[in-house]
Amino acid sequence: MAGIKSYGAYIPYYRMPRSVISAAWGRGGGRGELAIAGYDEDAVSMSVSAGIDCLKGTDPQAVDAVYLATTTPPYLERLGSNIVSNALDFRRDVRNADFGNSLRAGVSALMAAVDAVNAGSLGNILVTASDLRMGTPGGEHEQALGDGAAAFLVGNDAVAVEIEGSVTYSDDLADYWRMDGDEFIRSWEDRFGRDAGYSQIPAEVVKKLMEKLNLTPQDISKACIAGANARAQGGLARRMGFAPEQVQDPLLDNVGNTGVAQPLMMLISALEDAKPGERFLMVSWGTGCDAVVLKITDQIEKIKDRRAIKRHLAIKGTLDNYGKYMRWRDIVPTQVRARGGISMSAEWRERKLGLALYGVKCRNCGTVQLYMRGSSMRAHVCLECQAKDNFEPYRFSDKTGKVVTFSHDFLGGGINPPMTRAVVNFEGGGRGLFDLVDRDPEECKVGMDVEMTFRMTRTADNAKSYFWKIKPVRE
Amino acid sequence: MAGSIKDRVAVAGMGCTRFGERWDASVDDLIVEAAYEAFEDAGIGPEDIQAAWVGTATGGTGMTISEPLRLQYIPITRVENACATASDAFRNASYAVAAGVYDIVLAIGCDKYKDSGLSGLTDGSIPGPGHGLMAAAQGPPPASFAMLATTYFDHYGLSYEEGKHMIGRVSWKSHANGQRHKKAHFQREVTMDAILNAPMVAWPLGLYDCCGVSDGAAAAIITTPEIAKNLRKGKEPPMFAKALQIAMAPNDGNLNTKFDYMHVEATVRAGEAAYKEAGITNPREQISMAEVHDCFSITEAVTMEDLRFSERGKVQRDIEDGFFDLDGGLPVQPDGGLKCFGHPIGASGIRMLYEMYKQLQGKADDMLNPGQPSRQIKNPKLGLTHNLGGGPAGCAIFVGIVGLEGV
Numbered sequence: 001m002a003g004i005k006s007y008g009a010y011i012p013y014y015r016m017p018r019s020v021i022s023a024a025w026g027r028g029g030g031r032g033e034l035a036i037a038g039y040d041e042d043a044v045s046m047s048v049s050a051g052i053d054c055l056k057g058t059d060p061q062a063v064d065a066v067y068l069a070t071t072t073p074p075y076l077e078r079l080g081s082n083i084v085s086n087a088l089d090f091r092r093d094v095r096n097a098d099f100g101n102s103l104r105a106g107v108s109a110l111m112a113a114v115d116a117v118n119a120g121s122l123g124n125i126l127v128t129a130s131d132l133r134m135g136t137p138g139g140e141h142e143q144a145l146g147d148g149a150a151a152f153l154v155g156n157d158a159v160a161v162e163i164e165g166s167v168t169y170s171d172d173l174a175d176y177w178r179m180d181g182d183e184f185i186r187s188w189e190d191r192f193g194r195d196a197g198y199s200q201i202p203a204e205v206v207k208k209l210m211e212k213l214n215l216t217p218q219d220i221s222k223a224c225i226a227g228a229n230a231r232a233q234g235g236l237a238r239r240m241g242f243a244p245e246q247v248q249d250p251l252l253d254n255v256g257n258t259g260v261a262q263p264l265m266m267l268i269s270a271l272e273d274a275k276p277g278e279r280f281l282m283v284s285w286g287t288g289c290d291a292v293v294l295k296i297t298d299q300i301e302k303i304k305d306r307r308a309i310k311r312h313l314a315i316k317g318t319l320d321n322y323g324k325y326m327r328w329r330d331i332v333p334t335q336v337r338a339r340g341g342i343s344m345s346a347e348w349r350e351r352k353l354g355l356a357l358y359g360v361k362c363r364n365c366g367t368v369q370l371y372m373r374g375s376s377m378r379a380h381v382c383l384e385c386q387a388k389d390n391f392e393p394y395r396f397s398d399k400t401g402k403v404v405t406f407s408h409d410f411l412g413g414g415i416n417p418p419m420t421r422a423v424v425n426f427e428g429g430g431r432g433l434f435d436l437v438d439r440d441p442e443e444c445k446v447g448m449d450v451e452m453t454f455r456m457t458r459t460a461d462n463a464k465s466y467f468w469k470i471k472p473v474r475e
Numbered sequence: 476m477a478g479s480i481k482d483r484v485a486v487a488g489m490g491c492t493r494f495g496e497r498w499d500a501s502v503d504d505l506i507v508e509a510a511y512e513a514f515e516d517a518g519i520g521p522e523d524i525q526a527a528w529v530g531t532a533t534g535g536t537g538m539t540i541s542e543p544l545r546l547q548y549i550p551i552t553r554v555e556n557a558c559a560t561a562s563d564a565f566r567n568a569s570y571a572v573a574a575g576v577y578d579i580v581l582a583i584g585c586d587k588y589k590d591s592g593l594s595g596l597t598d599g600s601i602p603g604p605g606h607g608l609m610a611a612a613q614g615p616p617p618a619s620f621a622m623l624a625t626t627y628f629d630h631y632g633l634s635y636e637e638g639k640h641m642i643g644r645v646s647w648k649s650h651a652n653g654q655r656h657k658k659a660h661f662q663r664e665v666t667m668d669a670i671l672n673a674p675m676v677a678w679p680l681g682l683y684d685c686c687g688v689s690d691g692a693a694a695a696i697i698t699t700p701e702i703a704k705n706l707r708k709g710k711e712p713p714m715f716a717k718a719l720q721i722a723m724a725p726n727d728g729n730l731n732t733k734f735d736y737m738h739v740e741a742t743v744r745a746g747e748a749a750y751k752e753a754g755i756t757n758p759r760e761q762i763s764m765a766e767v768h769d770c771f772s773i774t775e776a777v778t779m780e781d782l783r784f785s786e787r788g789k790v791q792r793d794i795e796d797g798f799f800d801l802d803g804g805l806p807v808q809p810d811g812g813l814k815c816f817g818h819p820i821g822a823s824g825i826r827m828l829y830e831m832y833k834q835l836q837g838k839a840d841d842m843l844n845p846g847q848p849s850r851q852i853k854n855p856k857l858g859l860t861h862n863l864g865g866g867p868a869g870c871a872i873f874v875g876i877v878g879l880e881g882v
Contacts, residue, residue, distance in 0.1 A: 369730055369731070370730065371730065372729070372730075373726075383725065383727065383730055383731050384731075404626065404736055405622040405623070405625045405626040405629075405736045406622060406625055407617070407618040407619075407621030407622045407624075407625060407677045407678055407679075407680070408618075408621075408675070408677065408678035409615060409617060409618035409621075409676070409677040409678075410674070410675050410676055410677065410678070411595075411615070411617060411676045411677065412595070412615030412617065412618065412677070418675075418677075418678065419618070421618040421619065421622065422622075423622060423728075423729060423736060423868070425732045429732065430730075430732070431729060431730055431731060431732045431734075432729065432730075433619075433729045433868070441678070446625065446626065446629040
């Protein structure tokens with residue numbers, strides 16, 4: 001039986017207090033904070049970050065597919081899951097697919113993965129769900145939406161979370177939508193979505209699922225019910241027959257509504273405290289509803305050392321400036337002029353070395369080295385012994401390192417100055433020059449510990465490119 | 476080594492435009508201005524030039540100069556080696572004369588940035604593919620040089636204040652020199668206070684730790700010692716090449732964990748090769764003056780150690796003591812350097828040689844700003860010029876030594 005073998009999540013480092021948004025618009029109040037993706041993050045890069053968390057201890061070569069769910073794909077025509085797959089060093093013969101166009105896409109992707117594994121078509125599938133939705137500046141949704149990502153590894157051995165059953169209603173009920181080209185979400189009158197939709201339909205779906213599986217609400221330890229609003233979510237949970245302590249926190253206060261990722265992130269949050277034998281319910285909402293009952297096995301105890309939700313919540317810095325936020329999200333025009341372009345042919349040629357960040361280890365002298373040039377990452381001559389083309393591949397994206405030197409560039413700092421550049425010596429050998437992100441300039445020191453993070457590096461010619469940066473190691 | 480350039484070629488004439496934001500001049504205007512100053516200085520005309528080498532970092536073929544100078548179907552080579560471009564044009568031109576293939580050649584460097592609409596260096600002006608894929612492997616120059624300071628301060632235990640003062644003093648000296656020169660981009664003295672409190676560009680480098688981006692051109696007429704002496708009969712003596720060396724780093728600084736990021740190895744290598752070529756054993760004593768590549772103040776500081784002007788780790792004392800001031804033991808940047816004279820990438824190397832040439836001829840005060848004290852160095856014998864093209868981790872380094880005949 002297919003099920004979840006591993007989980008991981010990602011919450012961006014920056015949190016913007018809701019009071020900062022209120023103050024920007026001349027209003028008071030605002031409780032809690034929103035997780036805000038960095039200026040160099042998007043649904044693809046956050047999927048990679050969640051994937052890294054999920055795949056700790058897993059051989060990337062064992063993954064057979066990536067299913068990426070998002071309603072905010074950076075490309076309409078270019079597969080985000082392929083970029084994730086390259087960054088995470090998966091095989092070329094993976095069967096990748098992107099899911100989107102509904103806030104249920106995360107659960108849809110998960111269920112599709114379970115079906116593919118059950119059908120015997122694929123062995124291990126990485127499912128990621130990631131969103132970076134925006135409300136109109138100053139409008140009612142702006143303070144509701146946060147950014148984040150979830151990842152699951154689905155397979156049929158060593159399953160930690162079994163899928164006991166699910167029910168889906170596919171309703172074309174458009175309480176929220178975006179047309180092609182819309183930057184911000186649109187909505188119908190909120191009472192329609194709430195009274196005719198959200199507060200009714202998920203309860204019907206859950207009732208049907210409970211009957212199907214012959215379960216009662218008391219059989220459920222945690223109900224992970226997606227919701228844009230804590231009060232409405234609490235009311236729905238009551239209608240379903242759950243006591244408050246059975247209802248998983250929707251992360252609205254400290255992360256915000258993460259769209260496709262929300263129900264999955266809530267499930268991960270529940271899994272962090274799960275015990276074998278427990279049953280969880282996951283409910284998604286958006287142009288219909290999915291309800292899934294999951295059962296925890298004793299394998300859950302083998303999933304360790306994940307940052308998942310708890311640790312990611314604690315790894316944070318404050319974004320206390322609404323102007324910066326507008327700049328990061330490209331809401332206001334900026335004067336930064338892009339220098340240099342993107343080469344699709346170079347990206348293709350260098351996909352293995354560049355996106356999976358491979359250097360080499362010399363077979364002659366053993367020196368580990370990361371060759372990084374503007375147009376190529378293919379080393380030919382050993383920097384130590386000058387032996388030619390006598391290397392074995394050596395992956396750097398999973399290595400940590402120490403800062404040799406750094407500088408904060410205030411003038412050439414792009415859209416989020418200062419830009420911190422740093423030279424890093426990797427544990428195990430090799431050196432490279434990278435952008436250092438998610439750091440407080442004051443904390444930067446020679447010798448500080450850093451790890452790799454996958455980010456957007458450049459947008460030019462209406463295309464985006466991705467590469468690795470470094471960030472401080474924070475546990 | 477098969478041979479040495481020492482005393483095999485000489486400079487019979489030189490020219491250099493005013494550097495700066497030359498909104499008034501096209502690159503053609505600058506080329507003509509520099510070349511004709513050199514022609515007139517040497518007492519020749521463009522028809523006497525048998526071959527030419529043009530250095531520019533912003534593109535173009537040899538037609539960059541054949542068109543404005545109307546040079547008639549002679550061989551012209553365009554040279555590009557980042558900030559060492561002009562010096563490398565000079566070096567290649569010198570070798571052609573030393574080889575006996577030509578008698579009189581022109582080496583000229585030029586660049587114009589101020590028509591691009593961008594501040595700083597424009598893309599494509601520095602070699603290196605501009606693909607976005609490995610954008611992280613590249614970056615603006617200030618931060619890459621600032622990283623030298625971070626490591627230097629950390630390793631030698633300089634507090635931020637001590638380190639900042641040391642590099643600030645470098646720029647203070649260059650402003651003191653630049654204000655005396657009519658052709659310099661920045662002709663203004665600045666106080667240590669202004670330097671230390673200027674806006675940060677790339678921590679710990681502030682505004683005054685960074686050189687300007689300028690338009691300009693500089694030219695040299697290179698010929699045999701005999702022809703040079705003939706051409707300059709009754710005038711100031713020609714300038715002789717003593718050493719012309721280039722060392723190209725394989726970007727070890729960003730790849731190889733052995734590199735300390737506190738010095739520039741290619742400068743050490745090019746410097747030692749030049750000292751050997753010129754027969755110099757104690758550069759601190761034997762070199763009379765130098766123009767080095769002070770794209771950033773910290774670059775000049777570590778260059779003083781890399782060239783053995785200061786002992787390793789001891790440059791702070793020499794800088795603070797004024798050893799490199801115009802009236803110090805070894806004047807560095809007598810014309811203000813890149814910091815104040817300015818830095819049109821493809822012209823800077825020949826501009827440095829121009830300053831050595833004028834100082835060696837005792838004509839430094841020809842370009843003195845009115846009311847300023849003399850900028851002439853007393854009895855200079857040997858001058859050193861140095862360019863760093865690229866970043867501290869990987870670069871093209873030029874070290875040249877020039878002097879009077881028989882030194």
